Amino acid sequence: MFFFRSYFLKPYSILIFCFLLSVNFFIPIQTLFSEPNKEVLISSNNAKFDQNLGIILLNENVILKLNNLTFKSDEMKLFFDNSDAIDDNFSNLKKIIAKGNVLFEREKETIKSDLVSFSPKENKITITGNVKVVKGKNVGFTSDLLEINLKNEFLN
């Protein structure tokens, strides 16, 4: 108590305290210590994007890489938040949908399917249509629907 009282009696200490308070207000501590941003790399033969709708459609030999995940497909759509704000067209990737001969590879796991939907915000992957999971050389199973939560590594 005495320490606090004597500390705040000094004018420069009050200034430092106010500065630290304002720094924490404008730059939350959480962001200072959070993970660095993840980079998605996508390549394809062709692409078409609609500026107003905020949709990029990629065709032929589409490959997406994110950390240890690789998606390969015939077609891929990137959906951005359709915001009217200036500079906001490509600032918020909402969803990625891969369609046609989709191959999802992760370490020793390979999943084939017709369609994969990936939501970067929720860190969730939904795999549908003729899902075939192969782990290692001989272990595997088939399903119609598979959900992977990348945050908690849940398989549903």
Next chain:
Amino acid sequence: MIMIFFVSTNSDFETTSLVETKDFNIGSEGDFFLVDNAKLSGSNKLGNSFNIKAYKINQINNKLPIISGSKITGDINISSKIHIQIKAKIAEINTKSNVLKLFGGFQIINEKYKLIGKEIFFDLKKNTITSDQPLTFLFSKGEIQGGKLQIINSENKENDLLFLINDGVKIKYLL
């Protein structure tokens, strides 16, 4: 004194290549011109227009339809509501075909992205923008690299642009 004159070979382009300058030189035989610190502007019935400042402009091969300019900055309106800013080392304006070519390194700046490349064509008659050279879109969270580009007006919406990228696409995006 500021001099203003028109360079036009096509009736569709009502005020094509209006040139404003303080310095105008005509060759001794009258078939050559060179303009320093010029402003070029043009507009057509479709609502397309351009307004370009050039350090120097001159004819190419002493023929009037093609005017060349160096150190280019300016604005282009593609349709009435789509507005872009341009920067380029060299520009060529063909007043007959209404094609503006930027080359030797260009930048197109929009409020949403910046497009950089080596060469690009604005066909103000057909309302298209094309490039056969590799180019890069830069935006706040990443970039898109493409081999060839064609920008056309969307059939669904009047003021919507469709970007068609061919010959290889690479996207880098920061989540």
